[in-house]
Amino acid sequence: MQKPLECVPIPAPVPAERVGRAATFAQPGERRSRYDLPEYLDSASPVGFRTRLSLTRDQATQALTLLSLPRPPGFTGPVPITEQALFEESSLGILTARQSTNFRGHRAVVLGPEDSEQAAVLLGQLEGLEARAHRGASHTQVVLTRPYRTPFTLLLTFIGHKPVASLATVPLRGLRKRFQHIDDIPTINYLQHLHLGILADQLERAAVLASGGTRLAQVFQAPFCDGLRDRNRGVLAQLEELVGLTQAARSVGWRIGLVAQVGAVEQPLALDPAACRRIAANLLAFRSERIQPGVNQEDKAPPPYQSRQGSMGVPDALVDQAGRAAFNAFEHWTGVDRDTAKRLLLMERVDVLTPGGKERLREIRTGLGDVTDRVIQNMPLWADLPTGKAFTRNAQRGRKAFALAGQRIYIGGLSASEIRDAGLPWELAVRACGAGAARSALVAELMGVTELPDGCDLLAGICLMAGPVNQNDIGKSFFGHVDLLSKAFPDRNPTSLLVWTLKAKTVADPIGNEEQLLNKARKGALVDLRCGPHEAVTLRRDGGLTPQRSRDGRVNAERAFADQGNFVTDAQHREIPGNRGSSWPRVWADEVLWEVPS
Amino acid sequence: MNRHFAAPPSMTGLYLRAATKRGALGDGQTIPRLEATLDKCRADPADLAAYRQVCGFLPGDHLPATWPHVLAAPLHLALLTDAAFPLRPLGIVHTRNRITVHQPLPVDAELGVRCWVEGHRQHRLGVEFDLETEVGLDAQTAWSSTTTILARTATGRPAGPKPKREDPPPGQAAGLARSTVWRLGGDQGRRYAKVSGDYNPIHLYPWTARPLGFPRPIVHGMWSLARCVAEIEEDLAPAGWTVSVAFRKPVLLPTPVLFTAGHDGDTRTFALRTRDARKVHLEGEVRPG
Numbered sequence: 005m006q007k008p009l010e011c012v013p014i015p016a017p018v019p020a021e022r023v024g025r026a027a028t029f030a031q032p033g034e035r036r037s038r039y040d041l042p043e044y045l046d047s048a049s050p051v052g053f054r055t056r057l058s059l060t061r062d063q064a065t066q067a068l069t070l071l072s073l074p075r076p077p078g079f080t081g082p083v084p085i086t087e088q089a090l091f092e093e094s095s096l097g098i099l100t101a102r103q104s105t106n107f108r109g110h111r112a113v114v115l116g117p118e119d120s121e122q123a124a125v126l127l128g129q130l131e132g133l134e135a136r137a138h139r140g141a142s143h144t145q146v147v148l149t150r151p152y153r154t155p156f157t158l159l160l161t162f163i164g165h166k167p168v169a170s171l172a173t174v175p176l177r178g179l180r181k182r183f184q185h186i187d188d189i190p191t192i193n194y195l196q197h198l199h200l201g202i203l204a205d206q207l208e209r210a211a212v213l214a215s216g217g218t219r220l221a222q223v224f225q226a227p228f229c230d231g232l233r234d235r236n237r238g239v240l241a242q243l244e245e246l247v248g249l250t251q252a253a254r255s256v257g258w259r260i261g262l263v264a265q266v267g268a269v270e271q272p273l274a275l276d277p278a279a280c281r282r283i284a285a286n287l288l289a290f291r292s293e294r295i296q297p298g299v300n301q302e303d304k305a306p307p308p309y310q311s312r313q314g315s316m317g318v319p320d321a322l323v324d325q326a327g328r329a330a331f332n333a334f335e336h337w338t339g340v341d342r343d344t345a346k347r348l349l350l351m352e353r354v355d356v357l358t359p360g361g362k363e364r365l366r367e368i369r370t371g372l373g374d375v376t377d378r379v380i381q382n383m384p385l386w387a388d389l390p391t392g393k394a395f396t397r398n399a400q401r402g403r404k405a406f407a408l409a410g411q412r413i414y415i416g417g418l419s420a421s422e423i424r425d426a427g428l429p430w431e432l433a434v435r436a437c438g439a440g441a442a443r444s445a446l447v448a449e450l451m452g453v454t455e456l457p458d459g460c461d462l463l464a465g466i467c468l469m470a471g472p473v474n475q476n477d478i479g480k481s482f483f484g485h486v487d488l489l490s491k492a493f494p495d496r497n498p499t500s501l502l503v504w505t506l507k508a509k510t511v512a513d514p515i516g517n518e519e520q521l522l523n524k525a526r527k528g529a530l531v532d533l534r535c536g537p538h539e540a541v542t543l544r545r546d547g548g549l550t551p552q553r554s555r556d557g558r559v560n561a562e563r564a565f566a567d568q569g570n571f572v573t574d575a576q577h578r579e580i581p582g583n584r585g586s587s588w589p590r591v592w593a594d595e596v597l598w599e600v601p602s
Numbered sequence: 603m604n605r606h607f608a609a610p611p612s613m614t615g616l617y618l619r620a621a622t623k624r625g626a627l628g629d630g631q632t633i634p635r636l637e638a639t640l641d642k643c644r645a646d647p648a649d650l651a652a653y654r655q656v657c658g659f660l661p662g663d664h665l666p667a668t669w670p671h672v673l674a675a676p677l678h679l680a681l682l683t684d685a686a687f688p689l690r691p692l693g694i695v696h697t698r699n700r701i702t703v704h705q706p707l708p709v710d711a712e713l714g715v716r717c718w719v720e721g722h723r724q725h726r727l728g729v730e731f732d733l734e735t736e737v738g739l740d741a742q743t744a745w746s747s748t749t750t751i752l753a754r755t756a757t758g759r760p761a762g763p764k765p766k767r768e769d770p771p772p773g774q775a776a777g778l779a780r781s782t783v784w785r786l787g788g789d790q791g792r793r794y795a796k797v798s799g800d801y802n803p804i805h806l807y808p809w810t811a812r813p814l815g816f817p818r819p820i821v822h823g824m825w826s827l828a829r830c831v832a833e834i835e836e837d838l839a840p841a842g843w844t845v846s847v848a849f850r851k852p853v854l855l856p857t858p859v860l861f862t863a864g865h866d867g868d869t870r871t872f873a874l875r876t877r878d879a880r881k882v883h884l885e886g887e888v889r890p891g
Contacts (some may be wrong), residue, residue: 032880041773043878046783046858122652434766556655561782578773579781581860581879585781589660 005342006072006332008449011065011324013454014463015314017509019480022459025511026308028574038199039306041574048536050095050551052583053572054289056512058456063279063545067450070209071329071443072336076220079267080116082600089591090114091142091212092426093266094552095366096210096284099292099534101203108535109196110203110261111148111541113247113549116598120144120265122246127263129239130227132429133343134339138222141265142456143598145207145221149183149261152195156474159190159398160388162474162480163379165224170384186256194501195435195470200261201435202442204355207264213284217273222265226338227432233235233259239515248549249541252404263384271331283450285568290449291464292374313509316357316411318448319466320448323412327351330416330440337436348422348433348439354413365408372472376403410505415473417489417500425541436500441468448506461512468504476500504535536560543597552586563584603686604666607885615801619683620691625723627688633718633731636684642712645669649875650709655796657825658832664840665707666826670737670745672798677717678733678749679779687719689729689753697730697824698750698848699739702891704746706840707737714738728754744841775881780833783877786821788856794825807885826884830872834863837870838888847886859883883890 030040045052048506059067097111115123120141127137142419161181165173180186187193211221227236243260246484248287309401335345354368357363381397388395416437423433445466452464472488479485554561563571563585573579604709629713645665649672659666670876682691707713715737722731730752737745774781791805795826802822803810827847831838853859859887860879874884 032769044771044783045858046785046877080622227741259888276824335608406780488825556658556660558658565702573776574773576771578771579776581862581875581877584778586833586861586863591660 005403006074006336007328007342009068009071009325009329009332010321011061011068011454012319012325012451013061013064014322014451014508015315015317016455016457016460016463017315019457021309021311021314022457023308023313023511024459024461026573026575029578032448037304038065039304039309040601041572045580046561047534047582048533048538050091050099050537050560050562051288051534051582052563052585054285054292054563055570055572056289056453056462057282057286057568057570059239059279059282059286059454061454063276063282064450064454066275067283067286068447069169069275070212071446072155072332073208073220075135076138076222076267076269078270079138079142079265080270081244081268081596082120082142083219083268083598084600085598086593086597088588089561090543091211091537091553091560091588091593092284092564092596093214094537096213096287097145097207098203098289098540101199106330107152107154107195107199108540109150109152109199111258111542113146113148114546114552115144115146115246115544115584116282117119117600118141119246119544123243123263125245125264126239126246127227129233130224130236132229132232132236133224133227134226134337136222136226138265138267141222141267142219142264142600145264145266146243146257146260147200147203147207147262147264148247149196149200150247150257150259151187152192153331155179155398156402157188157192158190159395160314160478162384162395163188163382163478165382165384167384171386172411174387175382186252188368188476189477189481190471190499191474194499194541195474197229197431197434198260198438198441198470198501201438202207203336203590204262204264204337204435204441205442207262208289211264212273212275213287215268216277216280217275218268219266220269220273223262225299226429226432229260229435229549230429232429242525247544255567260431269451281565282470282568283568285565286450286453288564290445304528308511313460316508316510318411318451318506318508322448322464325354329447330444333440333443334436337439338433340426340428344426348418348426348428349437350417350419350489350493350496350498352415352489353428353482356411356413356558361413364491365413367491368408368472371479372475373403375475375483375485376400378483379478391485402471402475408503408505410507412446412506414441414504414506415488415492415500416502416504417473417498418495419493419498421464422495437501440506445504449452454507460509462510464506464508465510465512466504466506468502470502472479472503473500487593507598528577545598555592558589560588562588603634603684604639604668605680605684607638607677607680608642608715608888609639610643610673611680613676613801616676616679617801620679620845623691624682625688625690626853627729631688633688633719634686635718635721636681636686637716638680640673640677642657642714643673643716644712644788645673645709647709649797656793656797657828657837657870660832661843663709664834665709665711665830667745667831667838668702668824670713670735671701671747671749671824672712673707673713673737674715674717674747675799677715678735681717681733682717688732689731693754695752695754696749697752698846699747699823699827700844701745701747701844702844703841705739706744707739707744709827713738713744724753730780744760758852768878769867772878772880774860774862775864778864779837780861782861783858784829784861785858786853786855788819790821790825790855791870794822798822800824800826816852816854819856820854823849823884824852826887830861830863830874830884830886831888833861834870834872834888839890843888843890845888846887847884849884850882852881867890 259434488500515570537552733749735747868890
C-alpha cells in the first residue's frame, strides 16, 4: 500500500542571503559563455526555457498526491479528448520524461476509443499483466522503445579488449550489438528500462494533470519484460500490428515497452484545475533547467553561483518523504508489499557536507577516475589514431560527466539474486528502481519550489544520472572493480543503477540541459533530445497514423502550459527570442480527436 | 486613363513589358491618375487552397485578408506597365502596405476589383507612390488596400542621410503573446510565386536575384505579411480592422526568421526579425476600424 506524502517545506535563506541567477544576455560583440542566456530558441518542443514557479503549501500538497496515485479501479467509458488535452498530456509524459541527454529512445502511438477496446482485449490475453485491463478507455498510449545507443555506447565497443585480439573482438562485439542488441556492459541495457520506468511513472501523473484529475492511467509494463516478452510473443505481434510497428523498425530494436490506458474515472481526484496547470508548468521547468551544485563552482562562474545561501541543509523529514516516495514507486510498479520493497531497493546515502561523506565521495571519485585512466590506457590504437584520438577525447570528457556534486548523493540499485528470489522480472525491477528514483527526486523538486521566496531560483533540486554507474560498470566488467554499492551492502551482491544528487539553496543555470540539447551550433552540442510532438507521438485515426501536431505544413510551436508564463528572462524581463512559442490554432486544438462511441 | 478588364490580364505579357519598359520622372512631372478595373471575378477553390497552404491560413468560409492582393496583382502590373506610367517597373520596392477589411469576403463571392495610382512623394532614395486597391462586394467596398512603393531608379533627390538606429539590446521585449522561429526554405519565393502569380525574378533563384542587386532571392513582402496575418488570424475579428505593415529589410532566402506578436490595448502588433531579434524585416499592427 503506497503511503501518502507530507509537505515538508524547506526553510528559505534569510533575505540578505538570497541569491538568484540574475541571468544576462551577452552584449553585442561580447563572447558568449555558458552563463549567458541563449540568443534564441528554435524548437518544436513544448518545453522551452522555463523557470520554477512558487507553489503554496496547498498546491504542493496537491502535487504530492500525484506521487502515490492508485491504479484506476475502472473507467466510466470513453470521453471526448481534444487535441489540446492530448498535447498537454504528451508534453508532461513522453516529451519530457527523463532520458539521457543524447538519447531519443521512446515513441508513442496513441489509440482512440475503438482501437483502445481492441487493445484492451489483447492486453487481457497477456501473461503477467499487473492489473486488469479496463474497457472504456478514452485513449491508449502504446510506448515503443529501442536499445540505448549513443556516442558513449559506440565508445564502449572499444573498451576491454586484448591488444592484438581487439582487431577481431571489436568488430564481433559491434556486430552483436547492432544485430542482436547485446550491450557491452549490462547497465547500458538497464538504462533502457530505467527510462521506461521513469516514463511509466510520469505517464500516470501526466494523465491526471492534463485532465485536472478526471482521468487516470492504467499502465502495464510486466508483460513487456524479460521472459514474459517471449511468452507473450503472439499477442505482442498483434499489438505491434495495431500500432504499425514495421519490420524495419523492429530490426533496429524498436519494441513495445509499455502500454498506458487512459480513461475517465467515477471518482475524480480532488485537484484544483488551476493548481494542476501551475504544477504542470513546474514539471516542465524541472526538465528545462540545470541546477547548480551550490558548492565547488568553477572560478569563472558569476558571483551568484559562488554564494552560499546560509545553511544548505534540508529538513530530515524531507529526506524521509523522498525515501517514502521511492518505496511507493517500487511497490507500485512491482506489486510487492512495502517491507519487501524496502528490503529490495538498495540505497546508499552520502552526506557530502560531513567528514565521513567527504571521504566516501573522494573514494567514489577516485574509483571512477581510475576506470577512465584504464579506458584511455587500453584504447585500441588502430581505432583511436585514425580518428584523431576521438575515442580518447570522448573518454576524457566523461570525467566531467561523472563528477558528483551536491550536498547529498544517493546511489540506488538492486540485488539480482534477491530480485530473482522475490519472483520479479529483473527488467521490471529495474524499471521500478528508475521510477523510485524519479519520484523521490520529484519530492525534493516540489518542496524546492514550495513557498519559494522572491530572489531565489529554487530551494532544492535533484540531478539524476546513470553516468557514474556506467563508468563503475566498465570497471566491474573489464578491470576488476567492485560495485558502487558493495561497500554499503557487502553481503548482497548489489548492482548499482542510478545516482542522484541533492542540491539545496542554490541557483538555476540559465542554459541548462535544454540549451545543450537544442542548440546544435553550440560547441559540444548534443543531439536535440527535446523533440517536437510530431517527432515522437503518432495518432491512430481512421485506420491511419498521423504525427501529432504536424498539419498543413505547420508543426508545433506551442510551449505547453504557456499561460503560466514561466519563461526565462533577464533581470530587465527581456525574453529569449523564440522561447515563448506560438499557440497551435485553436480551431485545431479544440477538435475532438476521436468520435466517442455511443 | 481607365482600363476595364473582363478577365484578369495575362501576367506573362505584362512581365515582358515590365522587363523592357524604361522611364523616369522629369522635373515637375508626377504620376498621372491611372485606373484599372476588373468587373467580376471569383476565387478559384484550388488556387485558394494552395494559397492558404503556402501562407499558413486555416481553411474557412472567408477569403484570407491578404488574398485579394493576388486578385489585384495583374491589374497592378497593368498599371505599372502602362505607357502613361512614367517610371521603370523593374527594381521598384514594396515598402509599406495597409489593408482594411470592411466586411468579410465569402470564398465564393463575386468580386469587383478597382486599382489606381496617382501622384508621388519624394523619398531619400527616389520617389514613393501609392497603389490603391478596392474590392467591391454587392456594390459596397468590402476590402481596400494601399500599397506603398519606392522607385529607386527615379529622379528623386536624397532628402537627407539615412537615419541611424541604435543597436537594440539583446533579447526581446517582455509581454509578447507569441515568439517563434520559422525556417524559410530556399524555395519559399518560388512557392509563393506559384500561388500568387508574382514571378518577379528577385524572389526566385540566386541567379535571377543577383542581377537585380540581391545576393540571394528575397521573400515576397506580401508573403511575409500574409504569413504574419495567418499566424494571428484567430485573434482577429472577421472584419472591421486595418493591418498596416512596413517592410524594413528584405528577407534573404533560405533563412530562419523570428515572428513575434503582442498587443497594446485594441492594437495588435507583430514583427518579423532575424532569429536573434536584432534586425527587423517587417513591423506591423492591426487596429480596429
